[in-house]
Amino acid sequence: MEKSVVSIVKGKEPQAMVEQALDHLGGITSLIKPGSTVVVKPNAGHEGEPDSAINTSPEVVGAVVRVLRKANPGKIILAESSAIGCDTMACLESSGIKKAAEDAGVDEIIDIKGDIELVKKEIDNPTSDIKNLDLPRFLLEADHLVNVPIFKSHVSMVFTCALKNLKGVVQDLHHYVMHCTDLAAAMMDLGDLVQPDFTVVDMIRPMEGFGPHSGTPVGFGCILAGHDMVAIDATACRMVDLPIEKVDYFDAAREKGLGTFDEDQIEIRGNSIEEVAQKLYLPYLEGFDAWPEYNFHIEKACSTCQGLLAFTMSKLKSLAQYDKNKGIHIVLGRHKKIPEGIEFGKDLVLMGDCSLALKKKIEKAGGTCLHVPGCPPGEPAPAWTIVDRKQFGEDMDPVDVRKRHVEEEKIFKDWLKEQTRE
Numbered sequence: 001m002e003k004s005v006v007s008i009v010k011g012k013e014p015q016a017m018v019e020q021a022l023d024h025l026g027g028i029t030s031l032i033k034p035g036s037t038v039v040v041k042p043n044a045g046h047e048g049e050p051d052s053a054i055n056t057s058p059e060v061v062g063a064v065v066r067v068l069r070k071a072n073p074g075k076i077i078l079a080e081s082s083a084i085g086c087d088t089m090a091c092l093e094s095s096g097i098k099k100a101a102e103d104a105g106v107d108e109i110i111d112i113k114g115d116i117e118l119v120k121k122e123i124d125n126p127t128s129d130i131k132n133l134d135l136p137r138f139l140l141e142a143d144h145l146v147n148v149p150i151f152k153s154h155v156s157m158v159f160t161c162a163l164k165n166l167k168g169v170v171q172d173l174h175h176y177v178m179h180c181t182d183l184a185a186a187m188m189d190l191g192d193l194v195q196p197d198f199t200v201v202d203m204i205r206p207m208e209g210f211g212p213h214s215g216t217p218v219g220f221g222c223i224l225a226g227h228d229m230v231a232i233d234a235t236a237c238r239m240v241d242l243p244i245e246k247v248d249y250f251d252a253a254r255e256k257g258l259g260t261f262d263e264d265q266i267e268i269r270g271n272s273i274e275e276v277a278q279k280l281y282l283p284y285l286e287g288f289d290a291w292p293e294y295n296f297h298i299e300k301a302c303s304t305c306q307g308l309l310a311f312t313m314s315k316l317k318s319l320a321q322y323d324k325n326k327g328i329h330i331v332l333g334r335h336k337k338i339p340e341g342i343e344f345g346k347d348l349v350l351m352g353d354c355s356l357a358l359k360k361k362i363e364k365a366g367g368t369c370l371h372v373p374g375c376p377p378g379e380p381a382p383a384w385t386i387v388d389r390k391q392f393g394e395d396m397d398p399v400d401v402r403k404r405h406v407e408e409e410k411i412f413k414d415w416l417k418e419q420t421r422e
Helices: 014-023 058-069 088-094 097-104 137-141 164-169 172-179 183-193 229-239 248-256 303-318 353-364 381-388 398-421
Strands: 004-010 037-042 075-080 108-111 118-122 132-136 144-148 150-154 158-160 198-210 214-217 222-226 266-270 295-299 329-333 348-351 370-372
Touching (some): 004 014, 014 058, 058 144, 075 088, 088 097, 132 183, 144 164, 214 303, 229 248, 303 348, 303 398, 348 353, 348 381
Parallel strands (some): 037 075, 037 144, 150 198
Antiparallel strands (some): 118 132
8 A cells, every 4th residue: 555645844935945845746747737726725714813823824825835936837726614603804814825926926815705606515424414515616626736734733533634624625615514424524525525636734833722812822832734635734743743544534534534543544754753652731632521510511513613712711710610500501503493401680691692592492481691702702792701700791891801811821822821831
């Protein structure tokens, strides 16, 4: 069996690192045909500053576009569909990706969310509940697809990297539907349908902690590249000391027969895993079972709200408020009926605009609850609602709000440092 090749390059200059990583795969002119149309897919799912690790580094995206230019393609398109509730162009602009791509010579930038030319593609032998996907015609007709993710902690799948980044080729409806089924299996079905020619992973400053958008960037200084997304993801996990046998992603990959993650079937070129290995703090292995003292009712909730809830639980611990509030019920997502076992009152907290319909049902039944509005709610609204047991924003003085937030941020960051040292 031919091994999957994954290149690892550690360095300080993104341009040189990207070029070297692709040289280990045979060089850009062997990967891209002259005169071809190339689609570049970064991770720009949420708004965030260039150095926040929320999105792919603009330096890496710019480096990829410049390397692609050396192969003399006919057209380079940058394309993305941001997370539910997020504006794709705002994400590309705030992250610096839009400017970096334009400066590097990209020909067109497309917001997949606004694309009206979609093609329904059936999924062969689906392993999730999804039977078909509507994909952009320009993506299907392109000669090459280049995947440019960043490695991050992720509440829905423990981590996000090569394969999970493909979720940004579908529109909001499919984003939502994929979260309503087995997400790992759904990603395998998508990965079988849409396979990049190669992937370049930004691990220069990957995200640990409470990803995908509330985590902490860590200086790692690496670029990965390869053709096999599963092999790339397995290699990245080994680099950050994430045990792949504990992550559902790889069981789903085995069931689908997509890629390889067995170490003896992956050829590493460039730096070795041992040379670059650095443990990251990735708190989502246990899922919401990590907080058994609380009652969670989660139904069809997006990863953004799930991530915010996980962040909130950890923030309560850092503020010594976790034990004081145990036993309460927290509801996320779209519930068709009132969840069993909940008790009305101030010990019942609903998060997000998607729970508004449930709030109305509770009120119609003569009950009360606390509701945290927003899509997603803003931080620190969920934590303060739980701690104060009153509607966020009620009788709040802006000066006191700012002071409290600053004080709590310092406490949380000090607590987080202790967790990452363990």
